[in-house]
Amino acid sequence: AGTALARALSAAVVPVRQQAGIAPPAQHPAVGALLTVLDCVADQLTGDRALALLTGPIGRVDPVSLRQLRRALRRVDNSGREFGALLVETLTGGEQPLPDQLARPVRRVRAVLDAARRSATAGQDPRFVLWQAWHASGLSRRWQAAAGRPGAAGVAANADLDAVTALFDTADQYVARTAAASLAGLIDHVRALSWSGSAPERAGADEVAVLSAHAALGREWDFVVVAGLQEGLWPNTVPRGGVLGTQQLLDIVDGVGDVRGMSATAPLLAEERRLLVAALGRARHRVLVTAVDSDNGDEALLPSTFFEELAALAGGTDPDADESPVHAPAVLSPAALVGRLRSVVCAPDGAVEETDRLCAAAQLARLAAAGVPGADPAHWYASTELSTAEPLWSGDDHVVTVSPSTVQTLTDCPLRWMLERHGGSDGRDLRSALGSLVHALVADSGRSEAQLRGDLEKVWQQLPFDSNWYADNELERYRAMLATFTTWRQESRGELTEVGTELEVAGTIADSPDGPQVQVKGRIDRLERDRDGRLVVVDVKTGKSPATKADAQQHAQLALYQLAIAEGVVPHGDQPGGGRLVYPAKAAKSGATEREQDPMGETAQAQWRQRVTDAAAATAGPHFVARAGSGCATCPVRAMCPAQGTKGACP
Ligand code: SF4
Known part of the structure; x- marks a missing residue:
């Protein structure tokens, strides 16, 4: 926790000295x-x-x-x-x-x-x-x-x-x-513990010393903050003694008798209380004790009993005392200060006093003269010249390669596609790692539910979860997901026969004289054959909320693969038999919840060919439309989207 605190302070450009005087x-x-x-x-x-x-x-x-x-x-x-x-x-x-x-x-x-x-x-x-x-x-x-x-x-x-x-x-x-x-x-x-922070060393500058209570003993400061007095952390009543069990050894040597029956908690509690008093005593003038209380009674985020005791001592025992939460004050860091000043300077007419605007502009000018990044308007995105107004590509002989998910994003919102494509999203986040994991597991049709669970548990520890309780919770959910999927796989064998899993699809699906040539490149989660010998595209979705039935009919991913089948790009047949979205996170009678797309007839094929051509043409730019819709809620580039009216919006 000390390391995280030191990092947070350093990120706010607060000079930090961690465990001062002690080598990592x-x-x-x-x-x-x-x-x-x-x-x-x-x-x-x-x-x-x-x-x-x-x-x-x-x-x-x-x-x-x-x-x-x-x-x-x-x-x-x-x-x-x-x-x-x-x-x-x-x-x-x-x-x-x-x-x-x-x-x-x-x-x-x-x-x-x-x-x-x-x-x-x-x-x-x-x-x-x-x-x-x-x-x-x-x-x-x-x-x-x-x-x-x-x-x-x-x-x-x-x-x-x-x-x-x-x-x-x-x-x-x-x-x-x-x-x-x-x-x-x-x-x-x-x-x-060896991390020493990135705050620049400044001779004579005041520093925040971040150290444990034990390391603070024997020293004093004017102002001491005891950060994070949380339940389970302080007091920590887990029995000490470690490998050697020294506490129990001492009890035995002292003839205390049956150590298992004895309460080991009371002395630990007293020791933790003494340590807290000693930590508070490091302050010459002021002391601040902080804790976080969750809104929903989450046990991991409850203030410690010591916190309640201190609060009673500090504020008296008046039950009507004001317990409204304290909001974190604004961080005094160059980046935060520049941001606040810019928001005043650029506020709409009438939103701020003109004297405030002038004052903020003068302060920004001072910061810009001192070389503080972001203070000089010449470097603001909205005020710089466009580097080019040319389209990203041109000419009818240009070949656009699209994946089914690209077509979906381009159809939903071209601006999102452009920003995500150029660094606006981090594909290595936990959610995408979990999605890839489930797809990799269910792709192996020879694995039973027990084997899939075993495979899942083997790799679970390596996933970048922020907390153990969340990891445990999610593990239960993903185990249930695998069970639901295997039930669906078993139940659906009456009407579907597996052709393959994770099948690569690559080929031309649109080549009209009025637009670019479009190649599709992607991977079908599962390809099945129905009783009529037609190919059915199955896409496994790990999300919790199934698409509506109407949305599934317009699902670009399923449609594009159906089109690829109709165009003969898939070697196993050219008769599209429809598509299915399978949601193992939402159990149903047949195993998993399903959403279906009808088999693609010739009219639908022509419509989708046109949609794909339009989507491919939209990748040229130079204008990318922000099309607000249901996807905005989870859009990773929402903060810079002009359709959302946010301050950091792209021009
Ligand atoms: S917030 Fe909505 S409109 Fe804006 S880029 Fe994202 S999806 Fe498009």
Whole structure:
């Protein structure tokens, strides 16, 4: 959370110092070496990682020995492979005939990797995998012996031990506070702690120190903000003690007796309360405590009980006290300030006082003179000259390649097509990743429901969900979707026979003398054959809301594939037998909800050929019409659309 906060402040150009005075843990050689071991277990051993492990604190191979090792391995293997590849083989394959002084570091690194891998394979949590790696490294004994000695070696050993202890503390907290803790998650978490922000360093400038409550102890500031006093985060009453279970050990040593029956929560609560009081005490003059309360009772967003206690102390116990939410104040950053000034300068006549407009213009001029981006009107999009008024292409011999979804977008709104096509949308978002995943899964007709569920669960962890609760919720929904789809597939076999899935379609579908030649390129989710031998196009939709029956009749994707069949572009036949939109997210009696498109007759073919030609011609521009409709609600370029009357609209 501290990292996210520091990032947000940096994004608002607020100078930030994170964990001031403390080196980021991942930059410490000992921590870096252990993280590399975890990387090899969570991901794979690469040449770079092998080299880092051998030359780091675990392998301790010096540059001279490294050269000897390189020569020795090349003598054994003269295939000319990269040194990194040879190291990987040495650490994973059979033992190489190496001189003893070179074989020893290799054995040490192998032992550490093997121990960590065994622990991960046994399903132990990330803290145990880390512990096994640390234990097998033998560094604990080595550094403890050195730590007792005077001089630089003793100081370095103490620093190494402190860094590793901090790593175990971090791992302990990560596992205690993360519902689906994983090895990869732990690595990311520790590496994120090394992030140091991008705010420019300014000598003498005031900075916001972002640090944990523990790290703040012993220091003071005029103004302290305790951010995010949320339920489940503070107080955190998850039992401590981690790998070693030190709290329980102490209870046993003290003769407390049956530790399972004893309430471990009360002392934790008291400890968390003391920590909060200590954090509040860091403020010399003012303290601000923040929490978020969800509107719909979402447990993940409830203020902590400590927050309620503080609110009662700060505002008295008056039940009628004003509890209206506080709105976030405007961010004082150059970009936000320029935006606000521009909105005043460009406000419609009568919307702002003319004196305010003049004042805002004067401030913008000052910012522009200081070189603040966006302040100079010469750089505003609406005030710059058009680079060209020429169409994007011309000539009847031009060939336009369209996909069925392109035709749909061009038919619905040409401006949206143009803006999305030129960077207005991010195709790598979660929704499109989930859509692609479902399509890839259901394309394999040989998989049973159980197999599809297994496949889904295998890749689920890799999807970029923002929160675990949402990921769990969605997993349930997608499992149900696969079940619904397999039921539909089974139920529909009486009338449909599968011809193929994910079938590539490419060919000319319109070649009129009055327009460009149009080629279609796309992929049919499922092609089926009906009882009359005609080809039926099936498109699987992962959305929750089915199209209306009337919209399905006009669905461009189904229509274009039907047209492609009629034009002989699809090798399995030239008789279109209609199209179906299948919605596995919405169960129905026959499995999934369906929407149908009638088989395309000759009249409809001529109409669609004309529509496709018109859509292809519209790609030339130079004018792209903004056609408002039902798609505007989910349009990714809505913020710059003139039809929406938004401030950032394109001219
Ligand atoms: S908001 Fe509506 S009209 Fe504007 S570009 Fe998007 S789809 Fe077109």
